[in-house]
Amino acid sequence: MMRDVTLQMIYEHPIAQKYVRRAGMAHAISVASHAFNLAHKYDANPDWAAKAGFLHDIGHYTWFRDGEWDYQLYQDCDIHPIKGAERAHKLLVRLGEDKKAAKEISHAILFHTESALPQGQFELNSLQTVVHLADEKDKQPGDLHHYRNINQEKERHLMKILDEKIDLDSGNYTEKMSIGIDYNR
Numbered sequence: 001m002m003r004d005v006t007l008q009m010i011y012e013h014p015i016a017q018k019y020v021r022r023a024g025m026a027h028a029i030s031v032a033s034h035a036f037n038l039a040h041k042y043d044a045n046p047d048w049a050a051k052a053g054f055l056h057d058i059g060h061y062t063w064f065r066d067g068e069w070d071y072q073l074y075q076d077c078d079i080h081p082i083k084g085a086e087r088a089h090k091l092l093v094r095l096g097e098d099k100k101a102a103k104e105i106s107h108a109i110l111f112h113t114e115s116a117l118p119q120g121q122f123e124l125n126s127l128q129t130v131v132h133l134a135d136e137k138d139k140q141p142g143d144l145h146h147y148r149n150i151n152q153e154k155e156r157h158l159m160k161i162l163d164e165k166i167d168l169d170s171g172n173y174t175e176k177m178s179i180g181i182d183y184n185r
Helices: 007-012 014-023 025-039 046-055 071-077 080-095 099-110 126-138 141-146 152-168
Strands: none
Touching: 007 014, 007 046, 007 080, 007 152, 014 025, 014 046, 014 080, 025 046, 025 126, 025 152, 046 080, 046 099, 046 126, 046 152, 080 099, 099 126
8 A cells, every 4th residue: 555645754854853853863863663563562553653653752842941951840831742643633634644633643742741731531542552662662861762863864764764664554563663772783
């Protein structure tokens, strides 16, 4: 099955370059990879999972006070999942993504973290669970995962590999389909 929108198309778009890069491109690519790898385990669409993983932090705002990152201000005031869901939906629709897919991907972004949600119980669907787990899997103490860097040539290469894995995926997940990203190469 041919996809209308690839990860490479999303990666190259100026909106993704601006907002995903601000939140950490290496982190976004890593979460996309983790989400793809987790998708079959949780019976989620691997293409949608990778896209939601890649775009999950597209709504980040920079919370600085006196020139320094203010984590408490971020915790108290951030709504990046809400802004990100809207921004990702608009981007995906503009790129020609299936509208149902764009909505599901955006919902997964909305629910990837509890930081913007009111207190209470939420039951996540499989795609939302995958994106949440993929993000958690890549986190580092002190939010350092947002500051990892790889060069753009490597970024493009990783996106191409992930797109190829998605295209080859026929719904039969095997460990061989798993792609780990080694940032030291």
